Amino acid sequence: MAPGITSWASKDGDFKRQESQFRDAVEPNADAKFPAEKGRYHLYVSLACPWATRALIVRKLKGLEDFFDVSVVHPFMGEKGWSFGADKYEGQGSGGEEIANVTGDKVYGFEYIRELYFKADPKYSARFTVPVFWDKKQETLVSNESSEIIRFMNTAFNDKIEGKHAKLDLYPQALRKEIDELNDPIYNKVNNGVYKSGFATTQKAYSEAVHPLFEQLDKIEKILDGHDFLVGDQLTEADVRLWVTLIRFDPVYVGHFKCNIRTIRAGYPNINRYMKNLYHNYPAFRDSTDFTHIKVHYYTSHPQVNPTRIVPEGPIPHIEPM
Numbered sequence: 001m002a003p004g005i006t007s008w009a010s011k012d013g014d015f016k017r018q019e020s021q022f023r024d025a026v027e028p029n030a031d032a033k034f035p036a037e038k039g040r041y042h043l044y045v046s047l048a049c050p051w052a053t054r055a056l057i058v059r060k061l062k063g064l065e066d067f068f069d070v071s072v073v074h075p076f077m078g079e080k081g082w083s084f085g086a087d088k089y090e091g092q093g094s095g096g097e098e099i100a101n102v103t104g105d106k107v108y109g110f111e112y113i114r115e116l117y118f119k120a121d122p123k124y125s126a127r128f129t130v131p132v133f134w135d136k137k138q139e140t141l142v143s144n145e146s147s148e149i150i151r152f153m154n155t156a157f158n159d160k161i162e163g164k165h166a167k168l169d170l171y172p173q174a175l176r177k178e179i180d181e182l183n184d185p186i187y188n189k190v191n192n193g194v195y196k197s198g199f200a201t202t203q204k205a206y207s208e209a210v211h212p213l214f215e216q217l218d219k220i221e222k223i224l225d226g227h228d229f230l231v232g233d234q235l236t237e238a239d240v241r242l243w244v245t246l247i248r249f250d251p252v253y254v255g256h257f258k259c260n261i262r263t264i265r266a267g268y269p270n271i272n273r274y275m276k277n278l279y280h281n282y283p284a285f286r287d288s289t290d291f292t293h294i295k296v297h298y299y300t301s302h303p304q305v306n307p308t309r310i311v312p313e314g315p316i317p318h319i320e321p322m
Ligand SMILES: N[C@@H](CCC(=O)N[C@@H](CS)C(=O)NCC(=O)O)C(=O)O
Pocket: 005, 020, 048, 049, 050, 051, 052, 081, 127, 128, 129, 130, 131, 144, 145, 146, 147
């Protein structure tokens, strides 16, 4: 077992996210290493995980449900990492109860996500993260980096899908510069900023994460004034990448990760409207959201942050109506 799988902070109290190790891509051409083929691939996710949820949202936005199926892990993550229910937390809170929407491993019947990593590379020695984009033909991991998985989903299958799904371009040439310029601070200060705040083990590391996080949210609040999307008044990957953190913010990050300078619902009217619009009016966003998985995962899987593992009841509602 990898030592300290549930210890996230470095010696100086900062949380550092590891670089993903599998960085290939599915490509449209038949002679590619990983050619776009219907039924060939499989996506492994946690419904709790914001990075994995990016891939689920784009799969649905691009109409790729028939192209590759999905396996969903149990939200409790123990010492051996993500499991399909082999490791359950039998304690207080909702962690010990049966959780809906856990599928088991539909490809191999494995118990743990780590088994996929060792199948792909017996010498693998880094973290066993989701999402995992898996090639059933070569029995290997194509990519475990969500930002790249959503990029190839956006393009690789386009000549095999139709209409609005093929036309939808989440990373259009004309907007790339603007999207890239936003992705960078949003990744560092928001998507990863909540983890840096929550996993900090010194006051200094916490402060150095939580203030930039809220300063970046303040900037986003201004960008969204009078707009439904971050860039170009159209849905792009920048929205997908930001939204997965926003939807978890009030239910989890405010309490569990101490990101409590403001809530989204009370402190950011534009961000709240934007978040609610995508949830209530875009099934790809709503259907990829499972608040039970989200809350049970965070509150029960980080005993150094929440030793009682009690899952709080609120906020009620998890997301406000339009
Ligand atoms: N850079 C990766 C990050 C993925 C990631 O860190 N996933 C978390 C879940 S939210 C995970 O699987 N963590 C397990 C671990 O670190 O042991 C991506 O965007 O795909």
